[in-house]
Amino acid sequence: MSTNAQHESALLASVPTGLLIGGQWRPAASGKTFEVEDPSTGKVLLRLADAGPEDGAAALDAAAAAQDSWAKVPPRERGEILRRAFELVTERAEDFALLMTLEMGKPLAEARGEVTYGAEFLRWFSEEAVRAFGRYSVSPDGKSRLLVTKKPVGPCLLITPWNFPLAMATRKVAPAVAAGCTMVLKSANLTPLTSQLFAAVMMEAGLPAGVLNVIPTSTAGATTGPLIKDPRLRKLSFTGSTEVGRRLLSDAAETVLRTSMELGGNAPFVVFEDADVDAAVAGAMLAKLRNMGEACTAANRFIVQESVAQDFAKKFAAKMAEMTISRGTEPESQIGPLIDAKSRDKVHELVTAAVNDGAVLMTGGAPVDGPGYFYQPTLLLDVRAGDRILSQEIFGPVAPIITFSTEDEAVRLANNTEYGLVAYIFTKDLNRGIRMGERLETGMLGLNAGVVSNAAAPFGGVKQSGLGREGGLEGIEEYLYTQYIGIADPYAGGR
């Protein structure tokens, strides 16, 4: 067996396969398990306990039971647990990276980048734990005092997607821990292994039993539906598709449950004729091909000024064609597989429909033969306005280009979507960049930058891309509520 194969099997053997409930790893009440596949080979990596409604209820019982004592733990202690977790994840960076590559497919180099990014939420919120400040003031009429404090919202249900298995979990768990909330984490059934290892690390870092409960499941709706209706649950934080988010928001309305929603995107990437075209191509490679295009932030529509469209497209296509496609564990890999056959087939269908409608295929355009769900990096020029590929998340390494002539037209095209997560603008004119920021309906904007994600920044969208923010100073607020105490005039008896 090669060293790599030995590392893979030792790592998989170290991943807890049970549900984490009340500090104990245990099998599902039904005894059922489900398979986790390697998308590069289609082979089964591990079988995990498959939580059902009974396990969901037990996880919420444990979270509710731990809430009061956890909220009393001093903020500094909560911060120190997060800091230890940051150090443990960093020490085990290679394990986390390999595990993500195995279960999700991304190249190891990218998985290492995700470990750094994901761990940073632990460090950032270890520092924020001690800064949940309130305020004290004199009322305008001078007759009372206003004491405003921040309190943990209480037990939270955290639901994460498959595409960033570590960062999407740490971006929720870390602020919840910092704020003093207990949690039930439902990881994505396609990539639950990283959350299992992360939960083990959180326990090793000293998180008390019951604070974090983890319930991987193949039956998401049936297992978490009853929790959303349970009055003991005080918060739902969801990252995933707009379609599922909408459904969960409607379920949450029943108990007026507080929600954070990090949903889908349809990011415009706008290149003006005054941009440095080489820098725009480098930005486009990041914005499009990071995570094989399987990112909510992925540039989904390239909106390029007519005079530079040919130059941009040729250079972009040449860079795409140079990408090495292979299993993410291979050192040279730059493009791994898509998550499953259904996703790959959807991507190919969108490409085929655009080409049939007259788009020019500059490079790629087909799945890769052999095992796994690989798809070639693909560039489409002259895509027709109104084409389906421009209105839905592609979630694959495919870049459609449309052109514009004026700034007003670029704004109109960029805003022509129900989504509003992020936009990318390439221009050398700073005033134009600022104007575009003011005119675009997105929660985030990359100005001459192909990636905006940063633990210290508020991540989130507007329109149907979601509600709330993760990371930054705002992230912890999602797990706190404001309480105001009105205090009678302390001089009522006379000064």
Ligand SMILES: NC(=O)c1ccc[n+]([C@@H]2O[C@H](COP(=O)([O-])OP(=O)(O)OC[C@H]3O[C@@H](n4cnc5c(N)ncnc54)[C@H](O)[C@@H]3O)[C@@H](O)[C@H]2O)c1
């Ligand atoms: N805005 C962001 O920060 C962000 C980040 C990552 C991914 N995403 C979005 O996530 C999507 C890709 O992820 P996905 O395919 O895992 O999304 P998804 O909506 O299919 O699933 C997300 C999570 O919800 C669970 N789920 C599905 N149906 C459910 C139900 N009825 N009740 C409870 N849970 C349910 C899934 O098991 C998974 O854990 C894309 O749309 C992407 O843009 C958004």
Ligand SMILES: O=CCCC(=O)O
């Ligand atoms: O998929 C969306 C999340 C990507 C990120 O946080 O950078």
